[in-house]
Amino acid sequence: MINIFDLKTEFDKNPIGINTSKPRFSWKYECSADIKIKYYQIKVSTTKKLLDKNKIDLWDSGKKLIINNNFLIEYSGKKLKSRSCGFWKIILYSKKSQEFVSNEVGYFELSLLKQTDWLANWIGFPAGRNGKALYFRNSYEIQPNIFKSRAYICGIGCYEFRINGKKVGDRVLEPSQTQYGKTVLYSVYDITNYLKTGKNVFGAIVGNGWYGMPKLIVQIEIVYNNGNKQIIITDGRNNNDVNLWKVSDGPILSNSIFDGEYYDANYEKIGWDKPDKNEKDYIHGKEWIYSMVVDSPEGELISQTMEAVRIVGSLKAKTLTEPKPGVFVYDNEQNLSGWAKITAKGKPGTKLSMKFSETLNEDGTVNQEHLRFALAKDTYIFSKNSKITWEPRFTYHGFRYIQLEGYEGKPSIEAIKTQIVRSDLDVTGSFKSSNPFLNKLHKAIIWTEFSNLLGVPTDCPQRAERMGWLNDMTARSEELIYNFNVSRFLPKWLRDINDSQESTTGAISDTAPFRWGARPGDPVCICNVIIPWLLYKHYGDYRVLNEQYNWMKKSVQYFLSRLNNFILEDSYIGDWAPPLNEAVKGSIGTSAVSSKTPGSLISTAHLYHSLILLTKITDVIGLKDDNDEFLKIASRIKKEFNKRFWDKKSGGYASNNQACNSTAIYMDLVPENRKENVINNLVKNIEDHEFHLTTGNLSTKYIFEALSKFDKIETAYKLLIQRSYPSWGFMFEKGATTIWERWEEATGFGMNSHNHGMYASVGSWLYKSLAGIRHDEDSVGFSKIIINPKIPSQLGSVKASI
Secondary structure, rough: OOOEEEEEEOOOOOOOOHHHHHHHHEEEEEEOOOOOOEEEEEEEEOOHHHHOOOOOOOEEOOOOOOOOOOOEEEEEOOOOOOOOOEEEEEEEEOOOEEEEEEEEEEEEEOOOHHHHHHOOOOOEEEOOOOOOOOEEEEEEEEEEEEEEEEEEEEOEEEEEEEOEEEEEEOOOOOOOOOOOOOOEEEEEEEEEHOOOEEEEEEEEEEEOOOOOOOEEEEEEEEEOHHHHHHEOOOOOOHHHHHOOOEEOOOEEEEOOOOOEEEEEHHOOOOOOOOOOOOOHHHHHHOOOEOOOEEOOOOOOEEEOOOEEEEEEEEOOOEEEEEEEEEEEEEEEEEEEEEEEEEEEEOOOOOOOEEEEEOEEEEOEEOOOOHHOOOOOOOEEEEEOOOEEEOOOOOOOOEEEEEEEEOOOOOHHHHHHHEEEEEOOOEOOOEEEEEOOOHHHHHHHHHHHHHHOEOOOEOOOOOOOOOOOEEEEEEHHHHHHHHHHOOOOOOOEEEEHHHHHHHOOOOOOOOOOOOOOOOOOOOEEEEEHHHHHHHHHHHOOOHHHHHHHHHHHHHHHHHHHHHEEOOOOOOOOOOOOOOHHHOOOOOOHHHOOOOOOOOOHHHHHHHHHHHHHHHHHHHHHHHHHHHHHHHHHHHHHHHHHHHHHHOOOOOOEEOOOOHHHHOOOOOOOOOOOHHHHHHHHHHHHHHOOOOOOOOOOOOOHHHHHHHHHHHOOOOHHHHHHHOOOOHHHHHHHOOOOOOOOOOOOOOOOOOOOOOOHHHHHHHHHHHHHOOOOEEOOOOOOOOOOEEEEEOOOOOOOEEEEOO
């Protein structure tokens, strides 16, 4: 009759370590058509036993009317504090007063909400160990009858936590990178099943990651059945040195996100993370020394509530070749992000190396020219005659091909297994059509995103860059939210953007965390305004609008301060990376600046779009004065935009090319009496180019939206399925399995990624136009859904879900 399921707190299933004392609850239900749900009731208790007995000691919402299908309900009970937990259930009521109680029980637990909750100190080895990973350990006596135990831990750049010889959890490359001077993410683990009565050893391996010098902070809190508590921390010399951890280096002689990992088994410390009868060896031995309290990275410690990076799957290579004696190349026939796991035999001193790349040289070896200075190479050295299975810890690569050298004899194709590594987001969208090309395009988009979701939405996974570019996400964010559940992932990245924002001027940076590009960033970097609106519209996340509003407002005000007669002249990225014959030869980004699309047009249009979004946001959160002001400025910008860029003779904007006209249409900058001319010019331009794109990373999204807006679906479809250069079809004809950075097939040194998210932006159009799945403009969280597929005559069918 009815099934209530998928109870979540803060968009997560039974989370431990949430960062708010006002958690929000959500759920799903399925029921027969004769049941009309009208009310809900949430009950929250401190224990499941109390909840089962209907003894509600935290919050009873009472019977509440469901308004606009809102299933994101904020807790409003007794005050919660650090470490507070709750068990909850949902009761639904029909219009006929039928009562339905969820069989499923939800759980949540708060993190350490205040910095003063931390008793631990950061430890490390201040002088560094020449790029090596650091190994930390300490032993403690644990009593029997544990009620609950939690480990709060962060190791930067990235770490692996171990107890009694076992890795805790399945996370890798933890924590996600941040602007460390502002925010540092820690993880919360339930470690009860890892502990035993008596001596226990806690250990951590900490690599360089994105930080560069290993540092560790650990706070373990154990509550026993009798109410006693035990706290274990990383600390300096005090309290009889009980919390004075030991540190050493080990077999990871070098580790780098870009360059790879160098592992020498001769330096392994067998049993270092297990209880030892002679603990003095770890105090007075030659290899271990006392760790030292080191400077904090300064950022606020907050719990990482977004999805962790994990090994989400593995691939066996499709082919194995030997282009040169002793050089073996594995081909996965799929571009991806991750690393290789190898099984091999070797003699003492044997050196195995694995190099990674997306493309091959003419001689069949891997081509790494376009990786800039990234070595993308993992190395293992044998210490004895043995058979090993090994994989790195503190690096990742973007690749299709693996080149193995140093292997004794000839390896089998099973000797190497590719580990697929990414943020473990749920795939929520599916798309399939009667045209295999569209299915291939959708698959390539998904694999491109798989490769570029590692704590931040990166531009590429392979070269010495891998940054969260805001201009790419201006176009790409809607595609991302149609294909994946990003309800926790994108709010984290919004904090990265905030942390990277200039505090006095409000200027945002090109990348977040800010490690590349410029600050102020290019005016097309408006995803900090787009994403909160998308999160609100898709998930009903009202809170994100309030939390982000002042940050958004400041960034827009900065660009407003740069106006010259209501035109924004600032531009150096613009409509990035169009086909080479549409670009300025020799310009930055390997000739990536458009020669025919004025940067001032693109910048002004994006500022206008930001203002329109802010008017919608201020309308929702109730800021009338700001709303009126933004509407007034937007109106003036639209007027001056048309005065400056409208070309009466051509009947289009600026150069009358695809980018100029589609941007003006998409941003709603075209007056009513000019729309017919502009769309007709756009269609004619496409036809004149024989249904080839001339657009860059932004207007490639806008051109399809513009065509659909005026029901030019046949034109849009012919443009989409084009097979010759420049097009997605051209990429596939050349063997692409992910979306390229450039329309050209380029492999040399320069901006030539073969796994890049910005041209994946067309993915949202597949859902919105071909499948016709859209939310009603006045609805939130798809409470009202519009299904209006626009099927071109050449396409038989489309099947999609979100």
